[in-house]
Amino acid sequence: MNIGDFRSGVREWLAQHDLTPGPDHSLDGQVAQLARVRRELYDAGWMRYGWPAEVGGLGGPAVLRAVLGEEVATRDLAEPGIYSMIEVLAPTMISYAPPALAAEMVPLLLSGAEQWCQGFSEPGSGSDLASLSTRAEPRGDDWVINGQKVWTSLAQYSQRCVLLTRTAPGHGGITAFFVDMDTPGITVRPLRTMHGIDEFAEVFFDDVVVPGSRMLGRPGDGWQLAMDLLPHERSTCFWHRIAHLFERLDRLIDAMPNADASLPA
Numbered sequence: 001m002n003i004g005d006f007r008s009g010v011r012e013w014l015a016q017h018d019l020t021p022g023p024d025h026s027l028d029g030q031v032a033q034l035a036r037v038r039r040e041l042y043d044a045g046w047m048r049y050g051w052p053a054e055v056g057g058l059g060g061p062a063v064l065r066a067v068l069g070e071e072v073a074t075r076d077l078a079e080p081g082i083y084s085m086i087e088v089l090a091p092t093m094i095s096y097a098p099p100a101l102a103a104e105m106v107p108l109l110l111s112g113a114e115q116w117c118q119g120f121s122e123p124g125s126g127s128d129l130a131s132l133s134t135r136a137e138p139r140g141d142d143w144v145i146n147g148q149k150v151w152t153s154l155a156q157y158s159q160r161c162v163l164l165t166r167t168a169p170g171h172g173g174i175t176a177f178f179v180d181m182d183t184p185g186i187t188v189r190p191l192r193t194m195h196g197i198d199e200f201a202e203v204f205f206d207d208v209v210v211p212g213s214r215m216l217g218r219p220g221d222g223w224q225l226a227m228d229l230l231p232h233e234r235s236t237c238f239w240h241r242i243a244h245l246f247e248r249l250d251r252l253i254d255a256m257p258n259a260d261a262s263l264p265a
Contacts, residue, residue, distance in 0.1 A: 019037055021033045031082065034078045034082055041072075045058060047111070049064040051090070074246075082199075090110065092216070114160060115157045116160045119152055132164055135166050136210070156201050161181055163176065175222045178215075185208040186208055188203050189203075
């Protein structure tokens with residue numbers, strides 16, 4: 001399917017299906033609306049385009065995913081920042097998770113059945129991510145994790161976390177895991193920001209046991225995983241936000257009385 005046909009099909013489908021958000025504009029309401037939008041688009045097939053068949057996708061170029069996100073964002077159907085987390089975490093799972101784990105988990109994210117978060121920043125490791133200190137130590141076939149993450153978006157709503165840990169010194173000593181957020185020893189404390197919304201959280205790990213099968217890549221692959229993940233966060237995520245902001249700007253211009261006459265020649 002080419003991009004033009006895909007966009008036309010999405011627009012026609014959205015015109016026939018009312019996904020307008022309800023009256024609850026709180027963070028709880030936004031997360032519930034996000035799950036609803038993902039579920040409806042997944043069931044209709046649109047959310048599956050641009051993803052490989054190995055994880056339940058329907059194939060096609062990745063740009064189809066960006067087009068879908070643009071159409072969602074410009075209609076205010078879901079907050080673009082949290083919608084675009086799909087584009088940050090799903091590609092990471094596809095690239096680094098064992099194939100069977102990716103095939104099981106990625107459809108849960110795409111379909112809205114689950115929300116995920118990423119555990120990167122720490123109280124002493126934000127801009128200097130490579131200095132992170134959350135430790136993972138081997139114990140038989142498992143790993144035991146201790147430490148703290150901060151500024152973890154939507155952690156209180158998430159069922160899973162892509163987590164960076166330290167297993168050895170230096171950049172080559174960072175290892176990633178895919179962690180179930182209901183594992184004993186995990187504590188999530190939402191952080192209230194200056195705009196009154198607790199979209200971020202602190203996450204504490206106290207003797208959290210994670211199976212070795214949940215490692216993403218190999219020991220020491222965590223830094224490369226992070227470098228592969230961040231371009232997704234800085235590309236499609238901003239595509240959605242920019243589309244959303246341009247649409248709002250167009251609405252403001254249209255709402256101005258005598259808009260054309262007020263603009264300089």
